[in-house]
Amino acid sequence: MNQEIKNKIANWLLNPDNPIDNKEELPNKLKKEGLENIFNEIELPLVDVLRSMEELGIKINKNEVKKLLTKYNKELKVLEKKIYKEAGEEFNINSPQQLSKILFEKLDIEPRGRATKSGLHSTRAEKLQELKEEHSIINLIIKYRESFKIKSTYLEPLFKLGDRVHTTFLQTSTATGRLSSQNPNLQNIPSVVKKVFIASSGYELVSLDYSQIELRILAGLSNDPKMLKAFKADQDIHRLTASQVFDIPLDKVTSEERNMAKTLNFGIVYGMGAVAFARSSGLSRKEARHFIEEYFSDFKKIKKWQEEVKERARKNGYVENLNGRKRWLPAITSTNKFLSSEAERAAINMPIQSLAADIIKLAMIKVHQQYKNDDVRLLLSIHDELLFEIKSDKVNSVVKKITQIMESVYNFPVHLKVDVSVGKNWADL
DNA sequence: AGGAATAGCCC
DNA sequence: GTACGGGCTATTCCTA
Numbered sequence: 001m002n003q004e005i006k007n008k009i010a011n012w013l014l015n016p017d018n019p020i021d022n023k024e025e026l027p028n029k030l031k032k033e034g035l036e037n038i039f040n041e042i043e044l045p046l047v048d049v050l051r052s053m054e055e056l057g058i059k060i061n062k063n064e065v066k067k068l069l070t071k072y073n074k075e076l077k078v079l080e081k082k083i084y085k086e087a088g089e090e091f092n093i094n095s096p097q098q099l100s101k102i103l104f105e106k107l108d109i110e111p112r113g114r115a116t117k118s119g120l121h122s123t124r125a126e127k128l129q130e131l132k133e134e135h136s137i138i139n140l141i142i143k144y145r146e147s148f149k150i151k152s153t154y155l156e157p158l159f160k161l162g163d164r165v166h167t168t169f170l171q172t173s174t175a176t177g178r179l180s181s182q183n184p185n186l187q188n189i190p191s192v193v194k195k196v197f198i199a200s201s202g203y204e205l206v207s208l209d210y211s212q213i214e215l216r217i218l219a220g221l222s223n224d225p226k227m228l229k230a231f232k233a234d235q236d237i238h239r240l241t242a243s244q245v246f247d248i249p250l251d252k253v254t255s256e257e258r259n260m261a262k263t264l265n266f267g268i269v270y271g272m273g274a275v276a277f278a279r280s281s282g283l284s285r286k287e288a289r290h291f292i293e294e295y296f297s298d299f300k301k302i303k304k305w306q307e308e309v310k311e312r313a314r315k316n317g318y319v320e321n322l323n324g325r326k327r328w329l330p331a332i333t334s335t336n337k338f339l340s341s342e343a344e345r346a347a348i349n350m351p352i353q354s355l356a357a358d359i360i361k362l363a364m365i366k367v368h369q370q371y372k373n374d375d376v377r378l379l380l381s382i383h384d385e386l387l388f389e390i391k392s393d394k395v396n397s398v399v400k401k402i403t404q405i406m407e408s409v410y411n412f413p414v415h416l417k418v419d420v421s422v423g424k425n426w427a428d429l
Numbered sequence: 430a431g432g433a434a435t436a437g438c439c440c
Numbered sequence: 441g442t443a444c445g446g447g448c449t450a451t452t453c454c455t456a
Contacts, residue, residue, distance in 0.1 A: 095452055096435055114441095116435090124436065149437055153450055176446060178440090185448045188439035214440095214445095270444040280444085341443065349445040353440095357446095383440045383446085433454085439447080 001047060009043045010035075012172035015328055034324040042323075042361050043171065049368045049378070050169045050179075057164035058186070058379045058387075061425075064196045065159045072151040079144040086137040093144055099123045103141075109134050154193045157184055165197075169381075176350055177325050177357040179381055187382045195427035203377075204395050204422050207429040208402055209385035211417040212237060213356045214269050220414040221322075221351060222305035226298065231414050238262040244298040245291050264295055268302065269352055271345030306348050313347040321354040356384060359416065363406045370405065371398075387426070395422060 003023065010026040011019040013035045020026060030036045084090045087106065091098045100120040103109050111121040112130050121127075125142055132138050158165065167186045169179050181187040189197070199205040210216075215237055219227035230240045242253040242261035253261075260281045267277055278288035296303040310332070313319045318328045327350045332343035360381060367386070368378055375394045380387040386406070390398050399420050406418045421429040 092452080094436095094450090097452075118434080122435085145436080149450080153438070153448090157449090170447095173448095174446065178446060180447050182448060185439085188437095188448065190438055193438095267444060270446090272444045273442085275442055276444050338443065345443085345445065353446060356440095385440080431454105431456085433452105435452085436450085438449090440445105 001044065005047060006044070008172055009047075010039060013039060013043070013325070015326075016172075016175075017328065033326070035326070038323055038325055038358070042358060042365070045365045046171065046361050049364050050171060052368065053378055053380065054166055054168060056377050056379055056389075057162075057166040058389075059164050059198050059200050060158060060161070060196050061198050062159065062163060065155055068193070068196070069151065069155045069159060072147050072155060076144065076147050076151065079140055079147065083137060083140050083144060086135075086140065093141065094148065096120075096123050099141070103131075103135075103137070107135055107137065109138075150190060150192060154190060158193075158196065167380075174357075175327050175346070177321075177354040177361075178383060179357070179361075181380075186380055189426070191427060194429075195425045197426035199389055199424055202392055203389040204392050205424065205426060205429060206388045206390050206395060206399060206420065206422050207385055207426075208388070208399070208406060208418050208420050210356070210360065210406065211419050213359070213384050213416060214352050215265055216414040216416060217352045217355050217412070218269060218302065220412055221355075222299075222301045223413075224299045224301035224305075227302070228414065234415075234417070238265060241265050241295070245294045247294075260291075264291065268295065269349060271306075271348045309347055309351060310344050313343070319347045319350045321351045321358065323355070323358050325354050325358065327354070359410045359412075360384065360386070360406075363409045366405050366409050367402055370401070376402075 007023050007026060010030055014020070014029055014033060020029065030039050080093065083093060087102050091102055093099060097120060100123050103123065104111050104121050109131055112127065115121050123141070125145060128138050128142055161184070165184065165186065167181045168183050169181055171179060173180045197205070216231055219231055226240070226244065227237070230237055238258050238261045239250055239253050241264060242248070242257040243250045245261060245264065246253070246257055260283070263280050264277065267280070274285055274289040274292055277283070277292060278285045281288060283291070309319060313329055313332050317330055317332070318326045320326045327346070329343040329347055331339045332347060334340045334343070360383070364378060364381060364386065375391040376398055377389040378386060379389055388402070399422070403418045403420060407416050410416065423429045
């Protein structure tokens with residue numbers, strides 16, 4: 001294999017901030033840092049898998065792209081006209097600067113909160129959402145932005161490409177070991193655009209995704225008894241959290257309460273604070289703080305695990321996952337509170353996110369070596385999901401085997417459950 | 430031409 | 441007064 005690629009990966013694993021030119025030194029360095037296994041068993045075998053995925057590409061229905069493009073163009077024209085009429089003049093809706101002046105100066109809409117450092121008020125969708133009742137132009141702007149995004153970022157670039165779309169996977173671009181995808185990025189396709197991605201004729205598109213993998217990893221790493229028990233019984237984890245935090249029986253949890261618990265569960269993985277939880281749940285800050293405290297008193301081991309991770313990060317200057325993958329976080333001892341807190345949140349998340357990344361990479365490698373014929377094509381990897389094209393008459397048997405591979409590829413105390421869906425296009429899945 | 434700022438899509 | 445982890449891309453606008 002190309003030495004350049006090896007060096008790049010080695011440096012990425014070691015410490016991306018201080019790359020080493022001397023390639024004779026790298027193998028010893030890897031060994032010394034405990035990264036030999038990840039290098040040899042994960043990253044190097046993955047290179048060929050990624051190359052194969054990139055070469056295969058994924059089929060798109062160009063007619064469907066064209067149809068959507070026409071639809072969105074028409075819609076945008078109508079919205080544009082209505083917006084100009086409401087504003088009383090024509091302006092560039094895509095310019096936050098001009099839009100801000102129209103909304104908050106000309107139309108005299110009262111902004112919530114303070115201006116940004118440029119002196120103008122933000123026009124982010126999240127802020128506009130709060131001003132919906134103030135003026136009928138707001139909803140039009142929100143819709144315009146959504147449609148323009150779909151058209152300019154997804155539909156137009158796709159239309160310029162061939163019948164099969166070939167992304168480039170970046171193996172060394174993330175701090176946690178995840179893959180990224182560029183040119184085009186096929187890891188952030190909106191649900192409305194997914195329907196243009198289709199199976200080759202004679203094949204089905206099949207998606208296999210790890211169910212709640214990050215929360216399962218959190219349960220396993222923290223050894224929290226309630227969470228472990230819930231996953232063992234294959235319970236609805238968000239329902240359990242709601243029942244614990246709001247102190248109500250499992251069968252009395254409303255969908256609203258379950259949603260809040262879901263936000264809380266994900267927020268915990270990301271190190272979310274009370275302010276962010278309040279904002280995303282609609283609770284007051286006081287209530288939000290109360291429920292976060294409640295969460296940590298119900299799941300005591302999670303709090304303990306997080307504190308241990310932060311402590312180790314401060315001591316070592318890096319965090320690592322179960323496989324020894326490292327992330328350096330020098331800012332964690334900064335006297336700047338913002339910087340140290342930011343590093344703490346990254347520290348808490350890294351052992352979880354990076355282990356999930358390792359697991360799906362191992363699964364990709366194993367599946368790829370299992371299927372050398374053309375009946376099974378691994379097309380995309382989207383963090384916790386693998387997207388395949390599988391010969392129609394082979395789907396049932398193959399899916400069983402791949403599920404088995406994905407669920408057993410990594411030995412972990414919590415069952416890693418895989419969900420499957422099959423269809424003719426990506427939106428069906 | 431290139432980068433910062435702003436915005437928004439995904440897991 | 442305020443701070444949710446990890447990515448990529450498009451547009452505007454300012455600076456060199």
